[in-house]
Amino acid sequence: MRNVTPENLTETFLSYAGADTDPRLREILTSLVNHLHGFIKDVGLTHEEWRKGLEVLTASGEITDHERNEFVLISDVLGVSSLVDMINSPEGCTSSSVLGPFHILGAPEIPVGGDMIGDNEGEQVVVEGRVLDTDGNPVEGAVIEIWQTADNGLYSNQDEAQGEYNLRASMKTGANGRYALTTVRPAPYMVPTDGPVGEMLDGTGRDAWRPSHLHFIVTADGLRSLVTEVFPSDDPYLDTDAVFGVREDLVMVYEKGHNKADLADDIVAKDKLADDFSHVDFDFILHKA
Numbered sequence: 448m449r450n451v452t453p454e455n456l457t458e459t460f461l462s463y464a465g466a467d468t469d470p471r472l473r474e475i476l477t478s479l480v481n482h483l484h485g486f487i488k489d490v491g492l493t494h495e496e497w498r499k500g501l502e503v504l505t506a507s508g509e510i511t512d513h514e515r516n517e518f519v520l521i522s523d524v525l526g527v528s529s530l531v532d533m534i535n536s537p538e539g540c541t542s543s544s545v546l547g548p549f550h551i552l553g554a555p556e557i558p559v560g561g562d563m564i565g566d567n568e569g570e571q572v573v574v575e576g577r578v579l580d581t582d583g584n585p586v587e588g589a590v591i592e593i594w595q596t597a598d599n600g601l602y603s604n605q606d607e608a609q610g611e612y613n614l615r616a617s618m619k620t621g622a623n624g625r626y627a628l629t630t631v632r633p634a635p636y637m638v639p640t641d642g643p644v645g646e647m648l649d650g651t652g653r654d655a656w657r658p659s660h661l662h663f664i665v666t667a668d669g670l671r672s673l674v675t676e677v678f679p680s681d682d683p684y685l686d687t688d689a690v691f692g693v694r695e696d697l698v699m700v701y702e703k704g705h706n707k708a709d710l711a712d713d714i715v716a717k718d719k720l721a722d723d724f725s726h727v728d729f730d731f732i733l734h735k736a
C-alpha cells in the first residue's frame with residue numbers, strides 16, 4: 448500500500464499476512480487488530496496517551512521476575528483471566544476461578560479429616576463435602592490440593608514467619624467421594640499495588656482487595672481438572688473482587704453453632720477445636736474430561 452490512511456490501515460495490515468499463515472493465528476490477529484485500531488479511533492488516542500500505555504508495559508516488564516508477573520496481574524484486574532476461564536469452562540459442574548500466583552507444588556498429603564490448623568491463630572473451621580461427577584456419582588481417589596492465607600492475609604510463600612507448607616495440603620477423597628479438613632478462616636488480602644496495576648487501580652478509584660478464599664485444585668481420572676476457590680458468604684469484598692473471581696456457586700456459608708459431638712469420627716483435630724468453630728459444607732462437581 449503506497450498510501451496508507453486511517454481508513455485503509457486495518458485492511459492493509461491484514462493483507463500483509465502470507466497465504467500460508469496458520470488459520471487460527473490469522474483469525475486471532477484479524478480480530479485483535481480490528482479491535483485495536485477501532486479502539487484508537489474511538490477514543491482518538493493522543494501521542495501522550497499512547498506513550499503512557501507503552502510506559503505501563505515497560506514498567507510491567509521491569510517489575511516482573513520469576514515470582515511476580517505484572518502482566519498476569521494486568522490480565523487479572525482487567526477481567527481477562529476470568530473471561531478466558533469462563534468461556535472455556537463447561538456448564539453443569541462447579542465453576543472454576545483464578546489460580547493466582549501463590550500455589551506451590553509438594554504440599555504434604557493429609558488423610559480425609561486431617562488438620563491444617565497446626566499452630567495457626569484465627570477462627571477455626573471444619574470444611575467437608577464430596578467430589579461428584581455431573582451424574583451425581585461420588586468420586587473416590589480424587590486428589591484435592593488446598594492452599595490459603597493465614598489469619599494475617601499472607602500465604603506461606605509471602606511470609607517468613609510461616610513454614611514452607613503452612614496452610615497447604617493435598618488429600619485423596621475416600622469412600623463416597625468424601626473429603627474433610629480442619630483449618631482457620633483465610634483473610635482478605637490486597638493484590639500487589641507497588642507496580643503499574645496499583646497505579647491503575649488507584650487512578651480509577653478501585654479496590655485492590657480480594658475477598659478471602661480457599662484455593663482448590665481437584666483432579667480425578669476421566670474427569671476435567673478443576674481449579675477454583677471458595678468464598679465466605681459474609682466477606683465484605685465479595686462484590687468488588689479486584690480480579691473478578693467470585694461466582695455464585697463458589698460462595699459458601701461459614702455456619703456457627705455446629706455441635707462437636709456431631710462431627711464425623713475422621714476429624715483428626717476434633718478435640719482441639721474451640722466450641723465456636725465454623726462449619727462449611729461444599730461439594731465439588733467435576734465435568735467429564
Ligand code: BEZ
Nearest residue numbers: 523545547548549638690
Ligand atoms: C490469589 O488468589 O491468590 C490471587 C489471584 C490473582 C491475583 C493475585 C492473587
Ligand code: FE
Nearest residue numbers: 547549660662
Ligand atoms: Fe488467593
